Amino acid sequence: MSQRKQTVIITGGNSGLGYECAKKIAMDDKNYFVVIACRNGAKAKKAADSLIQETNHTNITTLELDLSSLASIRNFASNFSKMDYPPLYALVCNAGVQFIDKTHYTKDGFEATFGVNHLGHFLLANLLLEQMTHSGRIVLVSSGTHDPLKRTGMPAPVFVDPRILAYPDQSSSNEAISLIGRRRYTTSKLCNLYFTYELADRIKQQTEKNITVNAFDPGMMPGTGLAQSYTPFMRFVWKYILPALTLFYPNVNTVRQSGNALAALVTDSKHNQTTGKYFEGKKEIKSSELSYNKGNGKRLWKASVELTKLINTETVLEESNKHS
Template sequence: MSTWRVQMPTILITGGHGGIGLECVKHVAAKKYDLVLLGRNVSRMDEVAEDLRANFAVKVSPIQVDLGSLASVREAACRCLSLIESGEIAGLQAVLCNAGATFRGEPTYTEDGYELTFTTNYLGHFLLVQLLLDALDREGRIVFTASGTHDPDTADGRFIGRATKPVAEVLAKAGLDGHPPLTGGERYTTSKLCVILHCYELDRRLRAAGRGITTIAYDPGAIAETGLLRDLPGAARAMIGSRVMRWLMRRFGLTLGDLEQSGRALADLATATAYGSGCYYQWQDGALVERRSAAMSYDLELARDLWAESKRLSRLGQDEEPGMLL
């Protein structure tokens, strides 16, 4: 019996093997998109890939990556490009920069000498997007999972620590070379502010280059099972997940998400055409709503400086790099 099948568009996602990423890929696969899963846990990705293939008859390609390692990001990007060049998968319809983490306590540093939160949540994705730009469909999209905690003027932004001015060198070297260490909450919220600045600056540069790629920043809301709250002790997670506590958190102005619905919304942002480029969307009360992000996220000088420093820190341009257009 022939195994030939029509090649479907491909969506790449980091962190698609857990949390809202896993909920997202189920909905994406149901729409018959092939998938590339990028993550650290190979065995877990293999399990998810097997389930998606069996349930939705799509092609799923797991690729190991450690977003805290720039060498690992380069290797993963090269592996993805090789799959496309060999015809094993179609070109990318979307790249979902979804993975993220909080690291509490004193700063820790990557093999590149950069603070781990900044590298994992922001710099690794910055490099990945640059390396994959040429593989994206002309009308494709890039979606960044952000967080309402990035805005220091909101209840979300005061929840774990206000974001500081997003200067790449200061964030990459937090606690080193005379730079303040910042708390775990400050490191997280500021890394998410960097994500949104990146989204907006990427949109401006793509437009200037005549590319029709859509860029979107997405706040799925705080979810007890994932991201910001996942590393809390079990009792604290259970309390936050309770109806009473969630009611109180809403009364205080915090944005709360839902695992399944927030994952479905991420899939919609990846596949639907109704969403504007260079915009910030928030999951709130059962709907995706376009919102204004933090005042600092619209600062053009901050965005340009962050971009230039991110290229330097990730060593883009020092060697011949595939896909480095911007």
């Protein structure tokens, strides 16, 4: 149990994995102040009210955040700094999207899967670094689908120039949009790992703070909202048929099981010094061989700084050091 009041921000905490993570944290320790960050204020308020009722933990609130808008992310970081909340201890980058019906775009013109799943969280984490406590934690929700050697039923990720991921050229592709959309998802989850490892290294090198950065694979969680752009039949299968697999297959989990494991990466004292690691549920494992390509990680970082207009990330880390 934490000895002082601290704030935990959970993106997409209004439903699914994020909701269950928030609930576990709130139930286990009354000293945590939980902020549900999502773009729909009404849904966030409903989730917060439900969490308060379920956990009898009153320090749960909401703050608007649209990860598809760089302006919204900047507003969130600015607004958070002005709130009278306890010190920021943890950021859980949980929100994610997957589109297989057509190409969607963010408000800034990025392909939405890459824009939300990677760029949005990249900017958010960097903007919040200087506000984090000395021993803070950042957890990014990745996915086992990033690993081409795993039989997940998803296409292998294809990492190319990040600018092409942000602004894909579709004119010459004869592939089905459903395949393209699923590949964009697995590639964004690979990007989550590149970001995890690169940020963990940069924090160790450039700041005296002991902020840890780890990635998390929740496994397959049938029934969640990730299949919203699927066909009606596939949504039915996802919601009502596939949940039965949780009884028979490894790493096919209920949302509650994965939510509890994600919460442990935020609260468990055994992870005080754990950084730059990858967890499948509560088990630390190796991510794919491709995910440890440092050159790709550095290229992604450089392009992400430019795409999000993060003026100077080294300056952000230096400011974080000053506030420690």
